[in-house]
Every structure is written in structure tokens, then in C-alpha cells.
Amino acid sequence: MSERISPSDLDIARRAHIRPIEEIAAAAGINAEALELYGRFKAKVDPARLDAPAPxxxxxxxxxxxxxxxxxxKSTTxxxxxxxxxxxxxxVMIALxxxxxxxxxxMKGGATGGGYSQVLPMDEINLHFTGDFHAVTSANNALMALVDNHIYQGNELNIDPRRMTFKRVLDMNDRSLREVIIGLGGPTQGVPRQDGFDITVASEIMAVxxxxxxxxDLRDRLGKITFGxxxxxxPVTVADLGVQGALTLLLKEAIKPNLVQSIAGTPALVHGGPFANIAHGCNSLIATQTAxxxxxxxxxxxxxxxDLGAxxxxxxxxxxxxxxxSAVVVVATVRALKxxxxxxxxxxxxPDLPALQAGVANLRRHVHNVEKFGVTPVVAINRFGTDTQEELDWLLEWCAAEGVQAAVADVWGRxxxxxxxxxxxAKVxxxxxAPNSFRHLYLLDLPVEEKIRTIAQEIYGADGVDFSVPALKRLAxxxxxxxxxxxxxxxxxxYSFSDDASRLGAPKGFTIHVxxxxxKTGAGFIVALTGAVMTMPGLPAVPAAMRMDVDGEGNPVGLS
Structure with missing residues (x-):
């Protein structure tokens, strides 16, 4: 059992032995011609120069x-x-x-794992890393600058400023930028219109x-983006505006996956970052296929x-x-189940065994949802120092009774x-x-409303779906x-299977409100906005930034 009080994740990361990235690359089979160094401990991998077989x-x-x-x-596991x-x-290779x-x-303070199961260099990955997010932000905002300039210069494409579906972005939680007015200040300052900002990870360019x-394929997908x-x-696309080449140019280095390492020296490709509550929530396909x-x-x-990312x-x-x-691991903790x-x-x-027994309904729905895709789930019980043996034993017995494989993992402390x-x-x-019978949840030729209804009923457990009047118009x-x-x-x-964050566990008797x-014609999917979910989050009352600093030698303080 490991107590999660001291040392901090940052302390552990700082004390860890980190190997030169060339050694990690060589051990992974990455030839020198494919490796582009970003300092001593980070590198980009050029898949086009990689001397390796097909995925x-x-x-x-x-x-x-x-x-x-x-x-x-989850990242720690x-x-x-x-x-x-x-x-x-x-x-093995990690893809995050x-x-x-x-x-x-x-809120988080860091997102590179925790304890003795982290990817390094932790502080650099958590901050500016190799600049990929800055490149995505630049490409997104370059597009919107070019769109607004086109409108100002005569609007040959006849773009309706009232019907823009693309926003500017910033890699920051900033609620004050959700809705803004641009172009104020007179004729020389542009054409006034209502606009707003999303967080960078919600940008369609991030999804693309x-x-x-x-x-x-990146250039082709960028050209297919509908911005208004x-x-x-x-619809008006990036290709209509003729700037897909410029956007590709801004992303041509960022599109190469980033190579780092775990504390144990396992190679890791860390690349891309859409959120799963407002976007599709997976690392880049290029990184996964390279791995x-x-x-x-x-x-x-x-x-x-x-229910979201998976x-x-x-x-x-x-x-x-x-x-x-070939396998899906579902991470659970005694704490979260309680x-x-x-x-x-x-x-x-x-200790609260009755609460644990009540909370497993949430885990049950998730593991059985995974089975609907024809893949075997394995439950990873991520152990915390406050878990009692009675609680852990009960949860293992419950998983066995449900016919679900499970194991307690203390990867934070050990x-x-x-x-x-x-x-x-060993279980994974x-x-x-073993063979599996993977299948998608729905067929693509179903009407959009039926796809949404299938997800809502099969994965969330909803009774049905309610479409607003604007959503019905958009369907048409x-x-x-x-x-x-x-x-x-x-x-x-x-936080919930429903679109109400306060309904925990495995709620029943609810409707999903679209x-x-x-x-998202470049990414190739349709985003259904439900409930009150925001594409530009806000900061909490006491942001994690309040505890962050650098010491006298320039080392980070307060990342976790």
C-alpha cells in the first residue's frame, strides 16, 4: 500500500533518471534519420523517414x-x-x-501520469512541450483572420457574417472570451460581427x-473544413477560400509525433490533444500508427x-x-466509486463499504458498454493509500461475480x-x-438522429433524445x-451518463437534450452539443496556477 502524501509527482519526476532521447529511440527501433531532436530529452519522429514495417x-x-x-x-495506469x-x-510503446x-x-496541475508511473520530462510536456498546440492555435486563428479579411476586402464568396460556425481559439480556460464582438472602431478596423473563442483542444483543426x-490527408481535410x-x-469551406496550403504549412512540423520516455524508460509518443467531452478525445492517429x-x-x-473517449x-x-x-482497460478507484x-x-x-456497493452501478454500465463493441474489458483498480483491504477484496469479488477480469494495480507507488x-x-x-470480434456501435448509413439515439440509449442508458428547434433545423x-x-x-x-453533471452513478429515467x-466536415464527424457543456471552459475559484512558481534555479514548483 502506498500513501499519496509525499513525495509529490514533481519531486519524483525531478529525482528520476532520464536517459538521452537518442538511447530511447535506438531501443525502440527508430533510425537516426527519422529522429529530430528537441533538446536532450525530447524529439520528433518523422514517420516518412522511419525504417520500420507497416503497422x-x-x-x-x-x-x-x-x-x-x-x-x-487513467494516465498513471x-x-x-x-x-x-x-x-x-x-x-511496448505508450501513445498519449x-x-x-x-x-x-x-484544475489538474499536470497530465503526464503520477507517482512512479509518469512520462518525462514532466514539466516540459505539461507546459509548451514542442509547440504543437501553439501551431494548432496559430493555424486556427490564421484561418479566421483570413476569413475576416476576405469579408473586409469585398467578400467575393458572399460569406454571411451572421452564419459563421468557426471560432478563434486559445489554449486557456477563459470564460470571458466565450462571446465577443470583433471589428469595432470604424470602417478601417474590419466588419463588426459576433464571434467567440473555444479552447484549442476543441478546435476542428485539432481534430483534423x-x-x-x-x-x-491533413491538407485535404483542412480544405474540407466548413467555417460558415x-x-x-x-456552406463555405477552407478550399473555397484557397488557404488549405497555408494552414498545412503552419502544421507541417507539428504533425510529426513527439518521442519521450516513462520513468522506467518505456518509449512514449505524446501527440495531439482533443478533449473527450467536447471533441473526440484521442491522441493522433499518426502517433498510434507509428507506435x-x-x-x-x-x-x-x-x-x-x-461513455465518451472510448x-x-x-x-x-x-x-x-x-x-x-484488442483489449480495453477500465480504470476504477474505490474513492471514485464511493x-x-x-x-x-x-x-x-x-471506509464505507455500503457506498462502494452503491457506486459500482457506474462501473457495471461502463464495462458492459465496452462488451458491446466486441472487446473484452479488464478492470484496473487503481489503488490509493486510504483503500481498505476489505473494500478492495469486495470490489474484486464483485468483478468476478460480474464475469469481468480485474486486478488491483499500485502503479503510482510501485x-x-x-x-x-x-x-x-498479465491479465491484459x-x-x-485472444481473438475478439470488434464492431462499431452503429452503421454510418443510419440517419444522424438515429446515431445519436443509439449512443444515448445503448451507452448512456437514456430513455430517448430531445432535439431543440435549432438542432432540428441543423439536421435538415x-x-x-x-x-x-x-x-x-x-x-x-x-461526470454523468446523463447530460446533467449532478446525476452520478448509473442514472435511469432521463432524456438527452441536444x-x-x-x-465538422474536415474532421469527418458531426458534433452534438448536449446539456450545458461548454467548448471554452472557465477557471475554478482557486486555480492550480495559484500554487505554481519557479525556484531560484529556474526549476518548476507546483506542477502535479
Whole structure:
């Protein structure tokens, strides 16, 4: 059992032995011609120069129960599981998303794993890293600058400023920028119109970046982005404006995956970063496929609970190329299950078997949802120091009674090449080696409303779906413009199966409310906005940034 009081994640990361990235690359089979150094401990990998076979590695997808403020440790489990698989003799690579500055400065404080199961250099990955997010932000905002300039210079495309569907972005949580007016100050300052900002990870350019199969496909997808409509209500694309080449130029270096390492020395590709509650929640397809060229097993994750990131991995990412998982790990904690069972956050350290028994309904729905995709789930019970043996034993017995494989993992305290994840790794390796019958949840030729209804009823457990009047109008536009064959990306609160964040556990008797639909024609999916979910988050009352600093030697303080 490990107490999670001291040392901090940052302390552990600072004390860890980090190897030159050339050594990590050589051990992973990355030839020198494909390696582009970003200092001593980071590098980009150019897949076009990689001397490696076609993708063949098996994919292990790490997901989770519905998240809570108590924390589930999905990234920690991802890294610890990969380290444990490597320790068992498998050729393994990790594939993670890049952290967004907004949540780091807001709630999280860091997103590179924890304890002795982290990717390094932790502080650099959590902050500006290799500049990929800045490149995506620049490309997004360059597009909108070019659009507004086109309107100002005469508007040859007849763009209706009232019907723009694309916003500027910033990699920050900043509620004050959700709705703005631009172009004020007179005729020389542009054409006034209502605008707004999304967070960078919600940008369609981020989604395109993460679903592109290569540079040519990136350019093609960028050209297909619909950013607004004409006065005649016809869609206008980036290709109509003729700037897809410029946007590709801004992204041509960023599109190469970033190579780093875990504390144990397992190679990791950290690349791309869409959120799973407002976007599709998976790391870049290029990174996943590159990892599959280099390793026998690729351990990757999808954001938030299995109702969001995992569903989108299966129904969006795995439709673009063959990255269907051979196993799905569902991370759970005793703490979070007790919270879903009705215990307040400040009392989660107290033993409470009845609350645990009440909360497992949430886990049950997630593991059975995974089975609907034809993939075997394995429950990873991420151990915390306050868990009692009675609670852990009961949860293992419950999983066995449900017919679900499970293991307790102490990868926070005994990771980094230790034995904390050995039992979990053995179970996952056995599932990976067994055949499965992967399938998507729905067919693409279904009407959009039926795809949404299928997700809502089959995955969320909803009674049905209610479409607002604007959403119904958008459905008609989608059909008219020939976009109905795309998959659906649900934008929904991560805290509940419903679209009401306060309804924890496994709620029943609810309806999903779709307030709008946004066709993402470059990414190739339709976003369904539900409930009150925001595409530009706000900061909490006491942001994590309040505890961050640098010491006298320039070392970071307060990242976690």
C-alpha cells in the first residue's frame, strides 16, 4: 500500500533518471534519420523517414469509469501498465495525448501520469512541450483572420457574417472570451460581427490534426473544413477560400509525433490533444500508427469515461484506420466509486463499504458498454493509500461475480519498472493474445438522429433524445448538404451518463437534450452539443496556477 502524501509527482519526476532521447529511440527501433531532436530529452519522429514495417502492433485502450473530482488516475495506469508489460518482456510503446494548458493552470496541475508511473520530462510536456498546440492555435486563428479579411476586402464568396460556425481559439480556460464582438472602431478596423473563442483542444483543426493519416490527408481535410455559410445558406469551406496550403504549412512540423520516455524508460509518443467531452478525445492517429510500427503492444488512452473517449475511439478513430483495440482497460478507484455511491469528496478517505456497493452501478454500465463493441474489458483498480483491504477484496469479488477480469494495480507507488502492475499486465496480455470480434456501435448509413439515439440509449442508458428547434433545423441542413453519413461526436458532461453533471452513478429515467449540431466536415464527424457543456471552459475559484512558481534555479514548483 502506498500513501499519496509525499513525495509529490514533481519531486519524483525531478529525482528520476532520464536517459538521452537518442538511447530511447535506438531501443525502440527508430533510425537516426527519422529522429529530430528537441533538446536532450525530447524529439520528433518523422514517420516518412522511419525504417520500420507497416503497422501491426496490438492496441490496448485505457479508459475509465465516469470521472470525479477524486481522480481516477487513467494516465498513471496507462504508463504503469505499459511499464509492467515491458517488464514482462513485451515490446511496448505508450501513445498519449498532449496536456492542455487550460486544465493544467485550472484544475489538474499536470497530465503526464503520477507517482512512479509518469512520462518525462514532466514539466516540459505539461507546459509548451514542442509547440504543437501553439501551431494548432496559430493555424486556427490564421484561418479566421483570413476569413475576416476576405469579408473586409469585398467578400467575393458572399460569406454571411451572421452564419459563421468557426471560432478563434486559445489554449486557456477563459470564460470571458466565450462571446465577443470583433471589428469595432470604424470602417478601417474590419466588419463588426459576433464571434467567440473555444479552447484549442476543441478546435476542428485539432481534430483534423489527430485524425489525418499523413501530410497529404491533413491538407485535404483542412480544405474540407466548413467555417460558415453564404447569404444563400450554402456552406463555405477552407478550399473555397484557397488557404488549405497555408494552414498545412503552419502544421507541417507539428504533425510529426513527439518521442519521450516513462520513468522506467518505456518509449512514449505524446501527440495531439482533443478533449473527450467536447471533441473526440484521442491522441493522433499518426502517433498510434507509428507506435504500431515499432512495438508489439501499444498502450493508449481515450479521455474521460468509456461513455465518451472510448466510444469515440471505437466509432470515430477506428473507422479512419484499423486501430481497433484488442483489449480495453477500465480504470476504477474505490474513492471514485464511493463518490458515485453518494459520499462527499471530503469523506472519501473513510471506509464505507455500503457506498462502494452503491457506486459500482457506474462501473457495471461502463464495462458492459465496452462488451458491446466486441472487446473484452479488464478492470484496473487503481489503488490509493486510504483503500481498505476489505473494500478492495469486495470490489474484486464483485468483478468476478460480474464475469469481468480485474486486478488491483499500485502503479503510482510501485511503478517505474516495479511490480505494482504485474498482475494487471498479465491479465491484459492474455486478453490481447485472444481473438475478439470488434464492431462499431452503429452503421454510418443510419440517419444522424438515429446515431445519436443509439449512443444515448445503448451507452448512456437514456430513455430517448430531445432535439431543440435549432438542432432540428441543423439536421435538415446536414441532410441537404450530404453530410449525414458521418459518425457522431457527442459533446456531453464527463461526470454523468446523463447530460446533467449532478446525476452520478448509473442514472435511469432521463432524456438527452441536444441543443445544436455542428458539422465538422474536415474532421469527418458531426458534433452534438448536449446539456450545458461548454467548448471554452472557465477557471475554478482557486486555480492550480495559484500554487505554481519557479525556484531560484529556474526549476518548476507546483506542477502535479
Amino acid at each position: 501491426a502492433g496490438k492496441v490496448v485502450l485505457v479508459s475509465a469509469m465516469s470521472p470525479t473530482p477524486a481522480g481516477e488516475g 496507462t504508463v504503469g501498465l505499459a511499464d509492467s508489460l515491458a517488464r514482462a518482456g513485451h515490446k 495525448r498532449e496536456p492542455s494548458l487550460g486544465p493544467i493552470l485550472g 490534426f489527430c485524425l489525418a493519416t499523413g501530410l497529404a 455559410y453564404t447569404y444563400g445558406r450554402e 504500431r510500427r515499432l512495438a508489439d503492444i501499444v498502450v493508449t488512452e481515450a479521455g474521460f469515461g468509456a 466510444e469515440k475511439f471505437m466509432d470515430i478513430k477506428a473507422r479512419v484506420e484499423d486501430v481497433a483495440p 463518490m458515485h455511491g453518494g459520499v462527499a469528496k471530503e469523506r472519501l478517505t473513510e 511503478g517505474g519498472g516495479g511490480d505494482g502492475g504485474d498482475e494487471l499486465a 496480455a492474455a486478453v490481447v493474445s 441542413d446536414i441532410e441537404k448538404n450530404g453530410w449525414s453519413g458521418m459518425p457522431v461526436c457527442m459533446a456531453k458532461t464527463q 441543443r445544436d449540431l455542428i458539422p
